[in-house]
Amino acid sequence: MRDSVIKRENSGVNVVVILDGSPVTGDLRCDRVRVCVDGNRIVVQVPTAG
Template sequence: MSSCQGKNTWPELVGEKGQKAAEIIEKENPNVKAIVILDGTPVTLDFRCDRVRVFVDCKDIVVRAPIIG
């Protein structure tokens, strides 16, 4: 998929609270910074190995699998 270091996807976190998911992601892959963001918010399309966007709904629940990018 990519040449990024460490774990790169977290499908098991769908349904989890956003901040808790971000903490798990950063613990499992210390090379990334997890950013909690409301689903539907416009984001840049650049790919970065040090970023994981955690998309949440209005109740702070992860709505899609976080991935590096």
């Protein structure tokens, strides 16, 4: 998976690719975008900052 589209739209964010259902921290960060993917690396949720 490439994060180039997200980086092009906002170069100040850190893109984190995670497997759907994986535990994540509860902190909110405006400089982070989590991209949830399934086992085939297909995005399963709309990526959002936070």
